Amino acid sequence: MALVGVGILLTALYLQAESFVAPLISTVALQSLLLAVLLGWLAWTEHSVDLAVVAGVVVAIRGIGIPWVLRHQIRAFRWKMREIHAARRVTGHALAAVALAVIAWFVFEETLGPVFPSPSYALPFVLLVQGLLMLATRSNTLVQVIGYLEEENAIVYAAAIFASGFPLLVEVVVFLDVLGVVLVGVILSIQRDVTGTLEEGQEETLSG
Amino acid sequence: MTPNDPTLWLFLVLFAPAAGSVLSLIPHSEVSEWVARAAALLTVVAAVALLVTGASVQWGSYLGIDQFSEVFLVMVAGIYATSTWYSRRYLRSVLHPYLSTSTYYALLSAFALAMLATLVVSDLGLMWIGLEATTIASALLVVLERKSTSVEAAWRYTIIASAGLTIALFALILLYGATGTLNFFRLDASPPSLSLPIEMAVALALVGYGTKAGLFPMHTWLPDAHSEAPSPVSAMFSGVLLPTALYAFVRVYRVLPTPVPVALTDLVLAFGVATALIAAFLLQRQRSFKRMLAYSSMEVMGLAVVGIAVGGIALYGALILLVAHAFAKSAAFYCAGNVLQETGTTRIDDVRDLRIRAPWTGAAWVLAGFGVTGAPPFGTFLGELLIVTGTLATGNILLVTAIVVAILVAFLGLNSQIGRMVFGSRPGGEREVSQRPLSERGVGFAYLNVGIALALGVVSLPYLTGAIKAAAALLGGSVP
Numbered sequence: 001m002a003l004v005g006v007g008i009l010l011t012a013l014y015l016q017a018e019s020f021v022a023p024l025i026s027t028v029a030l031q032s033l034l035l036a037v038l039l040g041w042l043a044w045t046e047h048s049v050d051l052a053v054v055a056g057v058v059v060a061i062r063g064i065g066i067p068w069v070l071r072h073q074i075r076a077f078r079w080k081m082r083e084i085h086a087a088r089r090v091t092g093h094a095l096a097a098v099a100l101a102v103i104a105w106f107v108f109e110e111t112l113g114p115v116f117p118s119p120s121y122a123l124p125f126v127l128l129v130q131g132l133l134m135l136a137t138r139s140n141t142l143v144q145v146i147g148y149l150e151e152e153n154a155i156v157y158a159a160a161i162f163a164s165g166f167p168l169l170v171e172v173v174v175f176l177d178v179l180g181v182v183l184v185g186v187i188l189s190i191q192r193d194v195t196g197t198l199e200e201g202q203e204e205t206l207s208g
Numbered sequence: 209m210t211p212n213d214p215t216l217w218l219f220l221v222l223f224a225p226a227a228g229s230v231l232s233l234i235p236h237s238e239v240s241e242w243v244a245r246a247a248a249l250l251t252v253v254a255a256v257a258l259l260v261t262g263a264s265v266q267w268g269s270y271l272g273i274d275q276f277s278e279v280f281l282v283m284v285a286g287i288y289a290t291s292t293w294y295s296r297r298y299l300r301s302v303l304h305p306y307l308s309t310s311t312y313y314a315l316l317s318a319f320a321l322a323m324l325a326t327l328v329v330s331d332l333g334l335m336w337i338g339l340e341a342t343t344i345a346s347a348l349l350v351v352l353e354r355k356s357t358s359v360e361a362a363w364r365y366t367i368i369a370s371a372g373l374t375i376a377l378f379a380l381i382l383l384y385g386a387t388g389t390l391n392f393f394r395l396d397a398s399p400p401s402l403s404l405p406i407e408m409a410v411a412l413a414l415v416g417y418g419t420k421a422g423l424f425p426m427h428t429w430l431p432d433a434h435s436e437a438p439s440p441v442s443a444m445f446s447g448v449l450l451p452t453a454l455y456a457f458v459r460v461y462r463v464l465p466t467p468v469p470v471a472l473t474d475l476v477l478a479f480g481v482a483t484a485l486i487a488a489f490l491l492q493r494q495r496s497f498k499r500m501l502a503y504s505s506m507e508v509m510g511l512a513v514v515g516i517a518v519g520g521i522a523l524y525g526a527l528i529l530l531v532a533h534a535f536a537k538s539a540a541f542y543c544a545g546n547v548l549q550e551t552g553t554t555r556i557d558d559v560r561d562l563r564i565r566a567p568w569t570g571a572a573w574v575l576a577g578f579g580v581t582g583a584p585p586f587g588t589f590l591g592e593l594l595i596v597t598g599t600l601a602t603g604n605i606l607l608v609t610a611i612v613v614a615i616l617v618a619f620l621g622l623n624s625q626i627g628r629m630v631f632g633s634r635p636g637g638e639r640e641v642s643q644r645p646l647s648e649r650g651v652g653f654a655y656l657n658v659g660i661a662l663a664l665g666v667v668s669l670p671y672l673t674g675a676i677k678a679a680a681a682l683l684g685g686s687v688p
Contacts, residue, residue, distance in 0.1 A: 115404050135371050144367050151374040163385035168333045175337055182344055191359050
């Protein structure tokens with residue numbers, strides 16, 4: 001399962017270095033499916049129905065549902081296939097992602113390493129930081145949704161390996177996904193109705 | 209269940225806004241408005257009844273309140289009620305609303321319900337879900353006025369607040385891994401010994417919940433959302449949503465055994481002081497009066513965080529500050545709403561002569577300005593005084609200086625700008641336009657709330673003052 005963990009980490013790094021939206025969607029779907037494999041394996045070994053349900057929810061919503069909606073949004077906005085700002089800074093993003101992953105790893109090892117000795121425990125924390133980096137550095141709303149999905153994956157990953165039996169795990173996962181669907185479906189639609197754009201562009205008006 | 213049974217009121221405090229939210233969906237604006245108003249009033253009755261009983265209530269494994277929750281319940285219910293009643297005046301002047309009146313009231317009640325649910329659960333995981341639900345319910349309210357800037361603000365709010373809350377959930381996972389429970393009654397009864405995961409959980413909860421509470425540097429959603437939301441919603445954002453996020457943080461912070469490790473206290477203090485100072489200085493540079501009020505809320509949250517970290521009498525001060533600020537700031541936003549709807553601008557430079565054009569609104573705004581910035585004898589003054597006194601007792605002169613500077617800078621900045629809008633005049637030719645009288649409907653709610661903020665500093669309010677003292681004592685603070 002460590003191999004699956006490494007696979008998840010690699011998808012996280014790839015997400016930072018890609019500027020085309022379609023491969024970003026496919027990659028986050030792949031990341032969710034890898035996470036579901038890990039959850040399924042944990043559910044099998046721990047005989048946990050909760051984890052099995054969560055694995056199913058992750059496959060259905062994050063692996064298939066939300067990526068489908070995002071692809072639909074791209075078809076509605078062909079010109080949004082690529083995030084121009086990110087394309088100009090793709091090398092910087094990739095380097096920052098690797099540097100941040102290393103820093104997050106060391107921070108985790110220094111603070112929680114003595115309590116969680118296996119190196120794989122640091123992976124959810126690294127994934128969380130990668131999701132935050134994506135939210136902070138990207139301006140395309142579709143890409144920000146992908147960053148948010150990555151954060152959600154980090155949370156489920158952490159709950160599954162840090163806190164076996166974390167109460168309300170299924171409810172929390174479903175709730176996060178409901179929020180994801182609300183984000184993707186409702187706000188993007190309003191944005192399209194009112195502004196006709198999916199890029200942030202009102203900074204000057206909002207700067208006070 | 210009898211009227212003396214607090215469980216009845218506990219359920220009613222959830223049932224009333226839930227019913228209000230569902231029934232407001234009736235596609236008749238007048239009916240849904242009155243349904244929402246009735247639901248809000250019923251919520252206030254239930255919250256006050258819980259305050260009067262003053263008991264710590266537990267129902268099953270997931271529902272439970274203590275005096276700390278009761279103070280916040282009254283605060284949320286109060287602002288929910290006045291915002292709902294004030295909304296009638298505001299909605300009538302929105303020309304092309306994105307939401308129907310029924311949907312607006314349904315979401316407003318759902319927003320209140322999410323905050324109230326956050327306050328009545330004893331499980332930190334459910335508390336997190338409640339806080340996340342506030343984002344879902346309130347994000348759509350921000351886009352009411354169908355402006356591209358509103359949509360942008362709603363998006364930023366949703367994505368940044370949710371990202372912050374994800375970090376908070378990570379904190380809860382660590383906490384559960386270390387303690388085996390997320391029930392705060394159980395954690396109070398048998399406090400866990402200090403461990404690295406618990407310290408890390410508190411630090412992450414500070415960042416996570418701090419994002420929702422508008423702490424620097426995670427505050428970037430706050431000025432946009434507060435300035436773009438309709439004024440009754442801004443009042444709920446500033447007055448009660450930010451304190452509700454702090455409430456959730458305090459519940460996690462309390463898990464730490466006393467004395468709290470110095471490194472963590474310093475971390476919390478650093479976030480608090482930085483927020484108060486930076487917000488106070490940013491407030492000076494604002495051209496929009498709604499953004500100015502948003503930064504003022506940020507400054508107050510910073511001071512409250514300092515009070516929480518210092519503890520003792522400063523903790524009591526922080527609670528008074530949060531309650532008095534909630535009422536004063538909502539009053540300020542109602543005044544801002546009146547001015548915005550009548551003048552069509554949020555630019556400070558474009559608003560003058562309110563003393564002539566809208567004397568009642570102008571006077572209420574001056575009072576609310578004093579109220580939010582801690583002028584004596586408002587409750588906010590008492591709260592800030594206690595925080596400064598408590599901080600002085602720590603002997604940390606640098607910290608005292610920083611918060612006094614923040615308080616003074618915010619006081620001068622906000623009140624001078626409100627003063628310009630109320631008492632300032634336009635030069636020459638523009639004067640004629642500026643003399644047009646403005647409608648002052650709805651300003652009574654501003655007076656009501658500013659009156660409560662004032663009373664908190666002047667007299668001992670029945671039950672409320674006692675409950676704030678009890679809450680401070682419960683959290684380990686000292687009460688004069």
